[in-house]
Amino acid sequence: MTINNRNVVSVSQENNVDELVFRGIMSMTESQSTSSWTGTMTRLTSALNRVLSKRQRTFLPGSPSALRLVINRVANRLRSRGVGVRFGRTTDHSRTRFVKFSR
Numbered sequence: 001m002t003i004n005n006r007n008v009v010s011v012s013q014e015n016n017v018d019e020l021v022f023r024g025i026m027s028m029t030e031s032q033s034t035s036s037w038t039g040t041m042t043r044l045t046s047a048l049n050r051v052l053s054k055r056q057r058t059f060l061p062g063s064p065s066a067l068r069l070v071i072n073r074v075a076n077r078l079r080s081r082g083v084g085v086r087f088g089r090t091t092d093h094s095r096t097r098f099v100k101f102s103r
Helices: 005-031 041-051 064-080
Strands: 036-039 084-089 097-102
Touching: 005 041, 005 064, 005 097, 036 041, 041 064, 041 097, 064 084, 064 097
Parallel strands: none
Antiparallel strands: 036 097, 084 097
C-alpha cells in the first residue's frame, strides 16, 4: 500500500490552518474586554488579521465559507476551552449570517 504524498501534504496544511484559526480565536477572546465577540465571517477575518502575524495571515482561508468550514472543525476544541461558539442569522430582511464567541 502506498501513500499519496499530495494527500499527506493536504492534510498537514489543513491541520496547520485549523491550529492557526484556533489560536487566533483563543487570543481574540482572551484579549477582549467584553465576554463575547459577534460578527460576520468577513469581520472575523479582519479580527484575526489584527491578532496574527503577517506570515500567518497568508494561511487564512480566502473566503468566508472556507473560514466557516475551519470553524466547524475547531468548534469542539474551542468549547472544551470554555469558548462558546454559536452560529446564527439576523432577523432583518437581509438575514445576514453571523458567528458569536463567548466566554
